[in-house]
Amino acid sequence: MSDGPAAPGGAAALLPRGVLVVGTGLIGTSAALGLTAQGVQVWLQDVDGGSVAVAVERGAGLSEAPPESPDLVLVAVPPAATAEAVLEALRTYVDATVSDVASTKARLQREVEALATVASDQHLLSRFVAGHPLAGREVSGPGAALPDLFADRVWALTPSAHTEPGRTDLVRAVVESLGALPVVTSPEEHDxxxxxxxxxxxxxxxxxxxxxxxxxxxxxxxxxxxxxxxxxxxxxxxxxxxxxxxxxxxxxxxxxxxxxxxxxxxxxxxxxxxxxxxxxxxxxxxxxxxxxQGKHGSGPLEFAVVAVTVADRPGELGRLFADAGATGVNLEDVRIDHAQGRPTGLVELEVAPASQAVLAEGLRAAGWDVRG
Amino acid sequence: MSDGPAAPGGAAALLPRGVLVVGTGLIGTSAALGLTAQGVQVWLQDVDGGSVAVAVERGAGLSEAPPESPDLVLVAVPPAATAEAVLEALRTYVDATVSDVASTKARLQREVEALATVASDQHLLSRFVAGHPLAGREVSGPGAALPDLFADRVWALTPSAHTEPGRTDLVRAVVESLGALPVVTSPEEHDxxxxxxxxxxxxxxxxxxxxxxxxxxxxxxxxxxxxxxxxxxxxxxxxxxxxxxxxxxxxxxxxxxxxxxxxxxxxxxxxxxxxxxxxxxxxxxxxxxxxxQGKHGSGPLEFAVVAVTVADRPGELGRLFADAGATGVNLEDVRIDHAQGRPTGLVELEVAPASQAVLAEGLRAAGWDVRG
Missing domain, CATH: 1.10.3660.10 (6-phosphogluconate dehydrogenase C-terminal like domain)
Known part of the structure; x- marks a missing residue:
């Protein structure tokens, strides 16, 4: 996270100066926190004034209305309310790019297009770039928001045939500035x-x-x-x-x-x-x-397993992973298969196949009960 | 595992003196190794002489035929050959208890009963106690066998209406001596x-x-x-x-x-x-x-999650688990959700709900990026 007002990396030039976040739940407030931390001016809006107050208190942005049109409006309200909120943003802020965070896209796109048709404002659609961050937590609300909630998460963008390419570029830059990995596809393919x-x-x-x-x-x-x-x-x-x-x-x-x-x-x-x-x-x-998908976005991988029997008490896993780290082998995944009815467990360490023998021998040398 | 010839614990009195293992693959040889280590006399038999030789070389038992009727014959041949091998054991060793390790039970029971009916030897069935150890490895054969393969694993026993209760007790004692957890049920319920x-x-x-x-x-x-x-x-x-x-x-x-x-x-x-x-x-x-089932056979459990962002390099997990161990909290499960395209991962530590705050605070104090 940057200390100063400048955004990190190449996205800085494209980042919006002002963003209005509509909906200060977990997702909206997390995005607001991440943008504020990069020096972007963020305004916050929600039908629930208490929710906005929590977000403001956490430093996510200002509760007042934007004095001028923001560059971006991020609509982060519940799915059923998203289409109307998107259209309202498009009509209220006539230069702003508008995006959303709903987890499905084709029905929303149809709803927004239908509303725009009723309003005889078909050209509004050129500024709408629908999106879907694949991130979440088991807890919700602005109090659970995190500035790094989207770090290393995929964030799908689903521009329509009406969307101007420059609008998609702006939203992509915002998504990247939050540490997320944009994937651009169509609403139908996404769904x-x-x-x-x-x-x-x-x-x-x-x-x-x-x-x-x-x-x-x-x-x-x-x-x-x-x-x-x-x-x-x-x-x-x-x-x-x-x-x-x-x-x-x-x-x-x-x-x-x-x-x-x-x-x-x-x-x-x-x-x-x-x-x-x-x-x-x-x-x-x-x-x-x-x-x-395996790790690193590098495509499909098959891992090899090194299975170790471990006593089920505090500190044993720490000792195991310290010894594993000392072999220089990187662990791809870990599974603990707790024994039923016994104070021991079987820990399966997944590693690149080429590293399997090194890890197994290193752990045996350190005194571990490595199976096989 | 006991050093001497005496079996550990209360199972000692019931343990058989001599066991014939028919089929020296992974399962049969593992059982033979575990029994031999407790001082039980084990004989080994397989249609593949090379397989028996490997098992003998590993110290699993003797390749010669038992000089007298063994107390137990454990049939560990492939499923399709199990029924005939069971019947042959029941007829050859007229006092022996006979068990098997096939992973489904009702069809086998029917096949054994049909063979016994053809042989007009319905009373043979009183000595048959079918079984199914829920254990295995990704590798097979006697070379992959382990004396502790069954440690903390469930081993189902499915005696029929014909089975004498004392026969079930004997097999249960053998299963427990191998560290497994016997579950007695009917063939149909098992399947x-x-x-x-x-x-x-x-x-x-x-x-x-x-x-x-x-x-x-x-x-x-x-x-x-x-x-x-x-x-x-x-x-x-x-x-x-x-x-x-x-x-x-x-x-x-x-x-x-x-x-x-x-x-x-x-x-x-x-x-x-x-x-x-x-x-x-x-x-x-x-x-x-x-x-x-949760761990410890203690019934269903819900765990709480502490999520930590970890750099994806050797040693980081070791440091994390060492710090987690220092909090005194026992980890119930671990999941590593590798970030796509980035050299970091999200590690989810599952703990008893009462331990969640202690672990999260302890890890934060140690400098970890704990989410929430």
């Missing part, structure tokens, strides 16, 4: 992608977890890390996710259709005694898993 | 449980991953840790899993039917513009997720 990468996984995790309802406690014990992984998302907030899913209804329904077809093919193969569809589904899964 | 807790999650993970096939690289970036969690199992070996799934075909097909019904209800709710089925599915998922 289809998040239906597959985020919304369908949520429905699946919840549905698999729901199927456990009939099991007794000892039967649920007949499970391992795999079930924990698959059902982890099922702990998400049902009301929030109902809003998200209904706002992307058709792409999610299409993705569920395709998923149901694949599951039904496996089921029919199992009932019909024919293993081919089962094998085919599993092989397609291996190929799909390779697409799931 | 229904693993269909829900293991087999269906595998099919789901593969099917969700398979659905990503049509996405471009930038679209796959519109995802987070959730997709990684849900699809992690999709990297499993397709041929191995085809065998497992077909051996439990009907329970898995039933579980897939129920899952498809739940997914279809969500899809229809989305298409029909009715949020109730969507909300209902998500709420049922929250309830189901609570059933997924």
């Amino acid at each position: 289809r992608a998040v239906a597959l990468t985020s919304h369908t996984p949520q429905v699946v995790a919840s549905s698999v977890a729901a199927g456990l309802g009939g099991l007794g406690e000892s039967e649920v014990r007949l499970s391992g890390q795999g079930l924990r992984d698959v059902t982890r998302l099922a702990a998400s907030d049902p009301r929030l996710w109902t809003d998200i899913l209904t706002s992307n209804a058709e792409p999610v329904a299409d993705a569920l259709d395709a998923l149901i077809d694949r599951l039904a093919a496996v089921r029919d193969g199992l009932r019909g005694g024919s293993p081919e569809p089962v094998l085919g589904a599993l092989e397609a899964g291996v190929a799909g898993r390779r697409l799931v | 229904r449980a693993v269909a829900l807790t293991s087999h269906t999650p595998q099919v789901v993970a593969s099917s969700v991953a398979a659905g990503l096939g049509g996405l471009g690289e930038s679209e796959v970036r519109l995802s987070g840790q959730g997709l990684r969690d849900v699809t992690r199992l999709a990297a499993s070996d397709p041929r191995l899993w085809t065998d497992i799934l077909t051996s439990n075909a009907e329970p898995v097909a039933d579980a897939l039917d129920a899952l498809i019904d739940r997914l279809a209800a969500v899809r229809d709710g989305l298409r029909g513009g009715s949020p109730e089925p969507v909300l209902g599915a998500l709420e049922a998922g929250v309830a189901g997720r609570r059933l997924v």
Whole structure:
């Protein structure tokens, strides 16, 4: 974070001088904090005056109305209120670029375009650059906001055919100044992608977890890390996710259709005694898993596992990771598979395949119980 | 592990003096190593003489035939060969208890009973105690065997109505002596449980991953840790899993039917513009997720998260975990969410809710960038 008023890096020249943030919840206030820290003038607005007061107290910006048109209006209100707030911003500030943060984009774009048509203000759309930061927390509101909430997170931008390219460049510069990674795509491609990468996984995790309802406690014990992984998302907030899913209804329904077809093919193969569809589904899964992004945006990676048995007491993990660090090997991922009923756990360290032997030997030399 | 010939703990009195292990792969050889280490006399048998030689060289037991009937025969051959090997053991060693390690149980029980009926040897079944250790490795064969492979792992035992209770007690003592946690249930309940807790999650993970096939690289970036969690199992070996799934075909097909019904209800709710089925599915998922066992066999737990931004270089994690250990807080789980395109990552430390503030404050005091 910069101390002075100048923004870091090459984005400085493009950064807006003044930004109006409409909606001082977690996302809006976090963006306001990050922009203020770079010396950008930020004004704050919310239907809830108490929320604005908290944001102001945290140093996110000013509660008064902008004395002149801001360069950018960032609309960060709840999804259902976004389209009207976007249109109002476009009409009120006739030179401003307007963006938003709603998690689905095609329906919003249609709603904004419909409102602009009613207003006979089709040219307003040239200043609208829709967006979606893939960041969040388990807590909400301006009190939970963080200036670095978007650091290293993808922030999708979905300009329409009406959008002037220079408007997209401005929003991209703002996104980058907040440390986020802009990905520019169309509203429809965005929604289809998040239906597959985020919304369908949520429905699946919840549905698999729901199927456990009939099991007794000892039967649920007949499970391992795999079930924990698959059902982890099922702990998400049902009301929030109902809003998200209904706002992307058709792409999610299409993705569920395709998923149901694949599951039904496996089921029919199992009932019909024919293993081919089962094998085919599993092989397609291996190929799909390779697409799931590894670290560093460098594309798909396969990691090797070094498994270590660790006593389940404070300090043991610290000692393990210190010894792992001493080998010079970088850890890509860590999983702790707690033993059921015992004060020990199995820690799986994922590393680049070329580093596996170095790490395993280094940990053994340090006295660790490395499996294999 | 005991140094001398006596077995540890209360299981000593019940431990068999002699055990024949049929099948010297990963599971059989691991059990043989664990039993030999406790002073139990182990004999080894396999259709592959080379495999037996490796196991003998590793000190797992003797390659000769037992001079008298062993107390226990542990059949650890591939699933398709298990029923015949079990019956042969029951007929050859007329006093021995016989167990196995196949990952599904009802079909095996039916096959063994059918073979016993053909042999007009229905009473043989009184000595058969089927089993399933929930343990494994990514590598196979006697060279990969470990004496502590079963430590802290659940080992299901599925005696039938024919099984003498004393036979189950013996196998339970052996399982406990290997450090495993016995869970006694029926073959049918076992298979229904693993269909829900293991087999269906595998099919789901593969099917969700398979659905990503049509996405471009930038679209796959519109995802987070959730997709990684849900699809992690999709990297499993397709041929191995085809065998497992077909051996439990009907329970898995039933579980897939129920899952498809739940997914279809969500899809229809989305298409029909009715949020109730969507909300209902998500709420049922929250309830189901609570059933997924936490650590210590102590029942369902909810953990609190302390999120820390960490530079992505060797040694940083070691420093973090050392500082976390110094707070005296025990870590329940760890997730590393690698930032895409940046040399930093977000480390999420899961702890008991009562410990969250202590850990967060301790790490901040040590100079860490703790979110929130």
